[in-house]
Amino acid sequence: MTTVTHAAGPTAATSVGERPRIGALTAETVFIGRSFRHSVRDVESMLMAVMLPVMLMLMFTWIFGNAIDPTGGYVDYVVPGIILLCAGFGASSTAVSVSRDMTTGVIDRFRTMPIRSGAVLTGHVVASLVRNLVATAVVICVGLLVGFRPSATPLEWVAVFGLVALYILAITYLFAAIGLAAGTPEAASGYGFILLFLPYISSAFVPVDTMPEWLRPIAEHQPITPVIETIRALLADAPLGDQAWWAVGWCVAIIVVAAVWGAWLFARKAGRR
Template identity: 80%
Template sequence: MTTIAAPEAPVAPAVPVAPARVRLGAFTAESTFIARSFRHSVRDIDAMLMAVLLPTMLMLMFTFIFGNAIDPSGGYVDYVVPGIILLCAGFGASSTAISVSRDMTTGIIDRFRTMPLRSGAVLTGHVVASLARNLVATGVVIAVALLVGFRPVATPLEWIALVALVALYILAITYLFAAIGLAASSPEAASGYGFILLFLPYLSSAFVPVETMPEWLQWVAENQPITPVVETIRGLLMHTPVGDQGWWALGWCAGIIAVSVVWGAWLFRRRAGRR
């Protein structure tokens, strides 16, 4: 007798399960982009050399060509070095605008936005790498200044305060340049906008006393961020009167950082399509 097998029940098609979204640990993205920016800095030897050579050449020019005309006593190098320190920081930070703009225009951000990354991680990598690079460049410039006759009278505690203030200034101007790199339409435009900011030290007390300027320019020099930072650095190094310039320097740096961080985060979300 033939047995008829019962038909098998139809098998339901497998429902694809979406992969779980990877959650990164705290500061994992930031540390990754910091390492990436450091690798780029090490490879970009030309940018590092320019960040050191340009301020050093300007210091030598002001000291040996213009110095005797400005201060025949030969002490102009002690006056000009604080301004050169800030100029060095500006030259080094300006490359951040170009690097950020390059990231935004080469398509790599399109890859980043598909990953579970915080929008500020890319900028943090650029800023931290620039801070370290510029502190090294500033140290080299100070060493060269000592070789050409710079004689600071700062105590060890004042040197620590100096390094902290310079680091805060570098952080502020680097965040500002990073935001400019986001706002610029191309790396070339970012370089041009950054170059304009590099003129600010010349409109301050970095190279000549404010009172020697025309009256209309004195107001500009006294009410811009570079002058209080320069005067505070000069006071720490040479024990010149500082007054309330130190508080103004801290306030300017904190304000620039706050505005640049907010502006940069908004620009990054807008350009990278992040929410």
């Protein structure tokens, strides 16, 4: 009698009920690519995320600029605020995309696969971060064309893009959590639109001390003001003061809160506890 021996190897069957494992970050890479492909197909959203801040910058510099600052230096003041406004417009689409995934049934299909539940959100967040950094670069280039003249050193430019990336990451995680909390993509868009008003109640377009007294504490102590003031100081090669610490602290706090909230919402809605 001949005994046939099967060697155990990488292709050996797993135990009954055990799901095959995939490598570290493999799922995240797949979902990042998925989000990028969706972005490429949705050209209109990409264009609007860039064109709206650019149009606002042209409006404030060419129409309102001389009335606010007759010397013509208003463009140097307003560009940091437009940069964050651009990031907000771009990140707001994340709320709609996440809500669409949660309401169209695609998450139910993902639940049958051996992937980490957070990989879906990671894909949305990372793709949004890259998209918005590109849009930020476009906005800065347009600002240079209309008279923006920063005096930042190369190291300060690196710090600017680092802070902008941190802010984009924070607000994208927040929009992703809003998309999970919303019942429909339309509701997610509406909730996200409220956050887009925050730059207007800050030092983005006018100094805080020109606002009514009752509004100044809100403008001074909300998260966006220290971020804008830090970017403005870096671009002007001016002293940072303690605004930089507040800017980084606010961004990190938002990321932590939004990530925890988003993970809880995703586990609750996708059935993974």
